[in-house]
Amino acid sequence: MYLIGYDIGSSSIKAALVEIRTGKAKAVVQQPAVEMVIDAPQLGWAEQHPDTWWRYVCQATRQLLNENDIIPSEIKGVGISYQMHGLVMLNKAGKVIRPSIIWCDSRAVEIGQDAFEGIGEETCLREMLNSPGNFTASKLAWVKRHEPELYAECEKIMLPGDYIAYKLSGEIQTTITGLSEGVLWDFVSNTPAKSVLNYFGIDDRFLPSIVDSVSLQCTVSELGAEQTGLAKGTPISYRAGDQPNNAMSLNVLQPGEIAATGGTSGVVYGVVDKAVYDARSRVNGFAHVNHSVTEPRIGILLCVNGAGIQYGWLRKMIGPGSSYNELELKASRATVGADKLSVISFGNGAERMLENREIGAHFCNLQLNRHQDSHMIRATLEGIAFAFIYGMEILKSMGIEIRSIRVGNDNLFQSKIFSSTVATLAGAEIKMIDTTGAIGAALAAGVGIGIYENFEMAMSNLSIVDEVFPDPDASPYQVAYDQWKGYLDKFLPG
Secondary structure: OEEEEEEEOOOOEEEEEEEOOOOOEEEEEEEOOOOOOOEOOOOOOOEEOHHHHHHHHHHHHHHHHHHOOOOHHHEEEEEEEEOOOOEEEEOOOOOEOOOEEOOOOOOOHHHHHHHHHHHOHHHHHHHHOOOOOOOHHHHHHHHHHHOHHHHHHOOEEEOHHHHHHHHHHOOOEEOHHHHHHOOOEEOOOOEEOHHHHHHHOOOHHHOOEEOOOEEEEEEOOHHHHHHHOOOOOOEEEEEEEHHHHHHHHOOOOOOOOEEEEEOOOEEEEEEEOOOOOOOOOOOEEEEOOOOOOOOOOEEEEEEEOOOHHHHHHHHHHHOOOOOHHHHHHHHOOOOOOHHHOEEEEEOOOOEHHHOOEOOEEEEEOOOOOOOOHHHHHHHHHHHHHHHHHHHHHHHHHOOOOOOEEEEEOOHHHHOHHHHHHHHHHHOOEEEEEOOOHHHHHHHHHHHHOOOOOOHHHHOOOOOEEEEEOOOOOOHHHHHHHHHHHHHHHHHOOO
């Protein structure tokens, strides 16, 4: 017997087939083979048509079933992880009326900032734990202002994962977790966010009915079965945005537990048991997958835009054709602190943790007669790690303890230099787990229908593939970090 988990990304759709008895993945597939196109009708815009996601979900599902000789009735549950914050709009006939405005679209930034000031910054942070920013509510307000004919046609709005569940089942639903990521949930009243809806003049009839993130939400319809190859009546029992899902996939569920990723951008995600916020709005707070009114679980999300993209840029500049393992070997020839060379890695747009400042990337104290490629590589890895630590200090100021960090077996954390720097300065062990978002979504679906008693049981067979411990001698790391912060301060207004 098996579970299926989907990860609905903006680059591809991943689907995992997980054996219930062992909790292990039998197969993971990706559709399409190349990255999906993101349309940009204007500068700063980013759109994808939801039916593109659905087409690849259907292809991935049939591929899993056919290549592994799976009888559809052997699939006992479906879980969905998805790219966060996207806006999907349906008309009365249940048809998509425009391409989805996805997470990386920036057209609604000004609208969100005006709402932050108009509603009141303290009110927004206290009630929604966020500024309306560039999230789903602000995207809908943009459509209302600039495409009134489409807004008038709209009957329901959804998030990307809600849409896939709708295509599978015919049921229009969302979750508290999903509403919170759209800045449409009030954590004080535990209702949809009236202050946001009223400010934008949006009727709450647009919002789907609410189901628990982990529950028997709906089942595969006859049409959904026909298009995917799944059996009619298969339960859909989990959905969550990709960052909460990634944390859950790493078994990060309780207060004090921390998940991190280090891809093109980086994320640190900590769980707390009460609604807290940063008064300077440098982080986001969302309902975690196991959040409830009686037992709050809030995910505090810190984003570091300038992460792996900085390292990838350096490889193109000084080591084209080199593998990351080869770069790591070169970097290890330099000592901690890279002989006083510092890299400020914030070259991937405005940084939320720097209060939306865009300061660019910089090499500081580059000595042409001393520094070699080994120093540049090490300084880059350390500089990105320092950015993570700088963000973690924000989390600590909010009362979040960082004792252990769980990461996936990929991206920057595979670098010993990077991981050791983070572990040492955070004073926390790093555990590398062999899992993916799609596998986690499948296991969570098993929790939703009672196959597993709880998340801990579902995740009990996760494999720890590596552990990184703080260096007993933290002093050279601290000296290098203090130097880095000194350079960063020069790029920030007093």
